[in-house]
Amino acid sequence: MSHAEPTHLFRQPKAVYAVAFACVISFMGIGLVDPILPALAEELDATPSQATLLFTSYLVVTAVMMLVSNWVSSRIGAKRTLIVGLAVIVVFAALAGSATSISGIVAFRAGWGLGNALFIATSLAAIVSSARGGFAGAIILYEAALGLGIAAGPVVGGVLGDISWRGPFYGVAVLMFVALVATALLLPATPLPERRTSLRAPLAALRHRGLFLMSLAALLYNWSFFTMLGYAPFPMELEPLQLGWVFFGWGIFVAIFSVLGAPRLQARFGTARSLYGALTGFAIVLAFIAAFPEHRTVLVVAVIVSGVFIGINNTLTTQAVMMISPVERPVASAAYGFVRFIGGGLAPFAAGKLVEVSNLHVPFALAVVTALGAVGVLATNHRALAAADAGMDEDGHAAQDVEDVAGQVADEFGGAPGAIDEVEAVRGR
Known part of the structure; x- marks a missing residue:
């Protein structure tokens, strides 16, 4: 199998650009607080583990609310769901900037996570349904927005954080309001789905073995990822703007290899082997951080790489x-x-607590273990990934019906024979 790069990646309808821009701003919210974590902890007299709760409250609420996002969108439509999610983010980002205590910021970040969940689950579907260039092209466009947002977030956070720790929160509120207006004006009205999604649909979907294993591998990977993202700023001991540039360099690599590196590796080695290599490489980088957490140069280079x-x-x-x-x-x-x-939300807080009861090496060593654990989980799902590769043509379109691919996965790799039937029952067919 081979994959050509999408031919229309940068020739998209205005609606796609509006949603992609909103995605960039939304994902800025993940890395935005990175440069200000040490300064915020010092300003509000908080411990590092308390400061990392800004990640935990945001991501755990995002995780839980993902379960209801489709229930909402199937009743009010994708466009309205996107607008509601963006509006919630605007309000709670502004409130976080107005808070006077670490607990207040943590609480408002939780509200921010509610809006984020409504937006993320719906935005991916909106881009996939509207983008030109095939399914793979839509995913790459979405990941490019993610990478740009992650890259820009720390710089914006560093620049505004150099003025005040409140600046990044107000900055996101303003940018999200712009994204809200763009989405409202440029995204056409979306019809209501033919079927309403039940609240239990996402949990029922996890009964599918392939999806469950992919999700479990992602939980382990996100534990590693957010251990680094949420705790590495503390031992670096840099000013907010300096931290911003470090994570900007990191984010640029994320964007480049999301758009250019991933398709080429997939074309040459397939999805499974490319993922094994990427996760193993990430584990090696984390091993350097675990071995030398007090060496600033090692930390900076390892994070960027x-x-x-x-x-x-x-x-x-x-x-x-x-x-x-x-x-x-x-x-x-x-x-x-x-x-x-869930994995991403718990990891930064756990890292802070592990440092308090042990030393700086332990949380990063655990991150190495979880990254390699993700490889192990994916290896048990190898034939499912191969079947997914076989279900795409050279332009990234589905060569088979997605449910046929899932059925093939079930037949080839020990999936429950009734998996599709169970899901169809949830969908109401």
Whole structure:
């Protein structure tokens, strides 16, 4: 099998650009607080583990609310769901900037996570349904937005954080309001789905073995990822703007290898082997951090280089999840997002607590173990990934019906014979 790069990646309808721009701003919210974590902890007299709760509250609420995002969108439509999600982010980002205590910021970040969940699950589906260039092209466009947002977030956070720790929160509120207006004006009205999604649909979808294993691998990977993202800024001991540039360099690598590196590796080695290599490379980088956490140069170089492996992993994992799952892509996205964000949310806080009771080496050593654990989980799903590769043509379109691919996965790799029937019952057919 071979994959050509999408021919229309940068020739998209205005609606796609509007949603992609909103995605960039939304994902800025992930890395935005990185440069200000040490300064914020010092300003508000908080411990590092308390400061990392800004990640935990945001991502855990995002994870839980992913379970209801499709229930909402199937009742009010995708466009309205996107607008509601963006509006919620605007309000809670502004409130976080107005908070006077670390607990207040943590609480408002949780509200931010609610809006983020509504937006993320729906935005991926909106881009996939509207983008030109095939399914793979849509995923790459989405991951490019993710990479640009992650790259820009730390710089914006560093620049505004150099003025005040409140600046990044107000900055996101303003940018998200612009994204809200662009989405409202440029995205056409979306019809209501033919069927309403039940609240239990995402959890029921996880009964599909391939989707469950992909989600479990993503949980382990996100534990590693957010251990680095959420705790590495503390031992670096840099000013907010300096931290911003470090994570900007990291984000640039994420964006480049999401868009360019991942498709080339997939074409040459297939999804499974490319993921094994990317996760193993990430584990090696984390091993350097675990061995030398007090050496600033090692930390800076390792964090920036890790963007190579994170970019590859993000694109190929998202694409594989959408192909393997036998359910509608919004439901698959919600189920997958629920599991993976749980890992990402708990990891930074756990890292802070591990340092308090042990030393700086331990959380990063655990991150090495979880990254390699993700490889092990994916290896048990190898034939499912091969079946997903076989289900795509050279332009990234589905060569087979996605449910046929899922059925093939079930037949080839020990899936429950009734998996498709169970999912169809949830979907109401």
